[in-house]
Amino acid sequence: MAQNHAVTVLLYTMSTTMNKPKFQGIIPPMITPLLEEDQIDILGLERLLDHMISGGIHGIFILGTTGESTSLSYRLRHELVRLTCKMVNGRLPVLVGITDTAATESIRLANTAKEEGAAAVVAAPPYYFNLGQPELIEYYEYLIRKLPLPLFLYNMPSHTKIIIEPNTVKTLSNYKEIIGLKDSSANNAYFNNLVHKMKDQPDFSLFVGPEEIMAETVLLGADGGVNGGANMFPKLYTKLYEAAKTGDITRVKELHSVVMQISSQLYSLGHYGSSYLKGIKGALSLMGICSDYMASPLHRFRAEDREKLACNLQRIQERVDQLQLR
Template identity: 30%
Template structure:
């Protein structure tokens, strides 16, 4: 029954917090803790780290676990904490998912292995082994644009049936027909989260549990409010906010995530806009567009000196 309770608790906007770095590319843990506190104070319903927005593939396993532990202590049970524990390497995924359980995380989000392109049966065996290794809830993470393979709805359904602790999936999948089939095959008690910004509102309309949106790094209150309005029955309010957020969503994906988000947070004075190689900051043209968009949303003040 604990997993059924988790399905109810793990709802809303789960913010996928970026990992801030210092000039020497070491992790800036103080800024990291500040970001987590800001997210919670701004109304985010949950916190996730070391997912795509957190640049996990640029960190060592020990660094990822340290980031997870720091986040877990900072969250301190105020909202659900769901770190990303997936890797292209099965043994690394096992190690990090077990570490998440040991540190007291509320659950773990496990990405489809990237680069390897396993078939559906291999994906089933991979995720079942991960789920069987822990007692905490597992959220699958399907992002075909990064992994080059889609976790099919039938495979998700099979995993949900065979593994009681697999309670949901984050779908960073623009195929809206696919995400509808996930709930068709898994049942609407299965937690479906949007990882595509423009689909955050539409996924709620088909029975989604919330969203895990990179835009929450920049506008946590507004991203959370889309869910709040929908949950309160304010359909028109949620719909209006959905369209209001679209220009910000668009500009944050002019370059590879999380480069635009880090540039935006730098302009907002939250972090140094530093990424680890091979990623780099967006072009000056994109940065100018980001600045103009942030100004239009009153997230930063207009730079009069530039006029």
């Protein structure tokens, strides 16, 4: 594993107003490399981390939706935190997903994250009871009194059936322990409303999940993307972020078209709601980085779809190579 700390880039800065850590850039939601249902692909994890870090990413988010967090045993979640933090070894910040229906389990995992050197935790609303917004505020207020690390809110209404409404985000942002939000709603109106509402709090980080809209949201004021494709092509996404951040529209269009090719050709095979995740894991396996084993109830692509994936991946890889990303 690479240990060259001299090439480490500034990953987040401290705000001078509320002393909040400010995160920016591309923070991939890392897949969880598995060999079996309850066994981490340790060599694959190491290769994946080095692959993404060498591509210039600005942080790592583990145990999110892309990481199959809800399908993993509690033992495995804690083990993944320990292994990831050890392998990253301070080269960039690690964010740990602690979303759970039991607050006690969220807090236990957050304590492990703190002990292992993670930088922050990320929590979506608990996904069983349909909480009202006042109840949601109370839930996060309870969490932050117990958490040892700064907290990112995670808006994921397709999975939790709860939207963290902009006014709720505004209320919660007044707590110094709550430092940002990741939005995976794919709702541009919602996200633009957030950017507008939070414009007087520049130390509150706003990230978008769907990579298909990352560049435009950064152009409009977002702080970066939590984009699954950066597991495979980290340089493509970091360069797209940089182009959007500097307003280089020509470059944005060029790189964004490849992101859309990835979306249409790697994430849309078969007729599965999980095709996005199957595509990423399958591509990483074909690239020789890690296993494509998926935790139940999901399963990797079968032979026919895997062959299609291999053909599509080759075309995308050729196009990425033509871009000569440096």
